[in-house]
Amino acid sequence: MVDFEWYRSFIAIYKHNSVTEAARTRIMTQPAMSQHLASLEAEVGEPLFTRTTRKLVPTERGKQLYSHLAPHIESLEEKTMGLKLHLSPTMxxxxxxxxxxxxxxxxxxxxxxxxxxxxxxxxxxxxxxxxxxxxxxxxxxxxxxxxxxxxxxxxxMEERFVVVAPIGTNVPECKTYKEKELWLSGQRWISYGLDLPIIRRYWREFFKTRPTINPVHVIPSLHLILMAIAEGAGVSLLPTYMLKHHKVTEPGWRVVFEQMSVRNELxxxxxxxxxxxxxxxxxxxxxxxxxxxxxx
Incomplete structure (x- = not known):
């Protein structure tokens, strides 16, 4: 008999093309997620994914199963969530x-x-x-x-991103954009993603070129990036509204070249x-x- 959780795990793996990422989103261990997939494939009688070095690619059978299952699973999850929240009928x-x-x-x-x-x-x-x-x-x-x-x-609203560095960072007096670019390029950068989101725009806007930096840390959370900066891990670009909300007596960080900011719409x-x-x-x-x- 098929376990309903096998279906939920299959849907998660299909969407993320990864057992590891699917396990993370379902708050499960990777071995448990792999076991769900193996059990479902055994029940179906054929592979639902082909394994490559970088990701899982659904087979034709996997695509067919997903198209049948996804609408029903998602509908059931939403109905269950509504029951769990005891939603008020007047709201x-x-x-x-x-x-x-x-x-x-x-x-x-x-x-x-x-x-x-x-x-x-x-x-x-x-x-x-x-x-x-x-x-x-x-x-x-x-x-x-x-x-x-x-x-x-x-x-x-519009958000404004500025360079933020650890509080003790020694910033030289840079008179030209070229001097500022050289100094910034020599810093240890923390990025939200490997594709350097917002950092690339900053470089294009002020230096008219692409950044040649390699981030020392990639952390997909602006709040955690700010914490890492305060611990001296490196510099990054962060929105000023977040700095305002997290202002404390001794924040552990400072804004660098404050007049050089890039804007982004929310x-x-x-x-x-x-x-x-x-x-x-x-x-x-x-x-x-x-x-x-x-x-x-």
Whole structure:
């Protein structure tokens, strides 16, 4: 008999093309996840993935099984989540997709003012778009605008990124951009990702070239990057709103070349077919009002 959890594990592996990543998202050990897949493949009678050196690629049988299972599994999970939350029948619900940083800095302080029940999903910009396209969330808070048919965006606010370094960093007096680029290139950089997000834009805007740095640490969390900087691990680019919210008497970090900042828009994304849904319009209106009032 097939265990329902085997299906959930199969869906996770299919989406992430990795047993390790699927295990992380399901809060399981990798051996347990591998056992789920092996058991399901034994039940089906043929492989559901082919193994390459870098990722798992679904077989035709795997693709077929996913197309049959995914809508039913996701529907069951959402219904179960609703029951677990004991949602009030007098309050509407909105499903939010966000990065943990945006949720922490812009939504948590506002939750008590919402007359809504909420379910929140976390992920990077690509994952959030996937959740929105699958109707698993109603809106997403993102920094990346995809030119995807049927998806619209409205501006929430603008963020400003600056270079942040450990408090004891000795910064020479640099009079030209070239001198600043040479000094910055010689630092130990911490990046949000291997593709140097925001760092590449900083280099293009001020130095008109691509950065030649290799990050010493890649940490996909702005809050953890700030903590690492305070511990002396390196320098990075961080949004000023986050520095303001985390200001303490002795922060352990300092802003370098403060006048050199790059700007990035924070966006609220939603499906065009839902643009007139009252709960979505109300959420967008209220969160914009809260931003203007300085609540978020």
């Amino acid at each position: 509407e619900m909105i499903k939010i997709g966000s990065t943990q940083e945006l949720f922490t800095e812009h939504i948590i302080s506002y939750l008590s003012r919402l007359d809504l029940n909420t379910i929140t999903y976390f992920g990077d910009a690509d994952r959030l778009l996937e959740l929105l396209k699958e109707d698993r969330v109603d809106i997403i808070l993102t920094t990346k605008k995809f030119m995807t048919p049927g998806i619209e965006y409205v501006r929430l 966006l609220i994304g939603f499906k065009s077919k839902h643009k007139h849904v009252l709960v979505i319009n109300d959420f967008i209106k209220r969160i914009n009002e809260a931003q203007i009032e300085g609540v978020i």
